[in-house]
Amino acid sequence: MSPPVGLVLLAAGRGTRFGPAPKLLAPLDGVPLVRHAAEAALRAGIGPVVAVLGHAEEAVRAALAGLDLVLVRNPAYAQGLSTSLRAGLAALPEAAEGAMILLGDMPRVPPALLAGLAAAFAGTDAAVVPVCAGRRGNPVLLNRRRLAAELAALTGDRGAGPLLAGRRDVREWPVEEAGILLDVDTPETLAGLARSPNAPL
Structure with missing residues (x-):
């Protein structure tokens, strides 16, 4: 049986490369x-989903209205990704040995992939990372207990990727799901994704 897993949706960042409008509110389909990311996390049926809010908090909160999420405010979001990661991890139930870290700007990661990632977590030491075409992607699934010291020491704009390298x-x-490599950083990449849903960005 797989150990219990909670999910952390990082939705606090400013997304400055996208322009002045809040990136996470940009429409796709x-x-x-x-x-998109929040609904996939819930449909996976793995465990509780914690969404970490910061930039454009009220608008992002409204965009997530009606979903069964635990909403956590990170007032220190401007200090970098690490602050949101720690805030989300702290809000997970103590029993959740695994923490799946989801990014709010990755709309093409399907629920079935999330469920498969959770199943692959059984018996792992530090983390499980999906790999497509030789490239590591997101989300990653962390063993909270084995990585506790490293996670607590994260600072600035560093997330789980550098920690696992x-x-x-x-x-x-x-x-084979290319969605693990598809993150939206600019309006141009969003427009390309809308035209070709499965094409690499």
């Missing part, structure tokens, strides 16, 4: 980017 106790999980 008529739905805000952040809601070069470690020998990370399990790479091969997938």
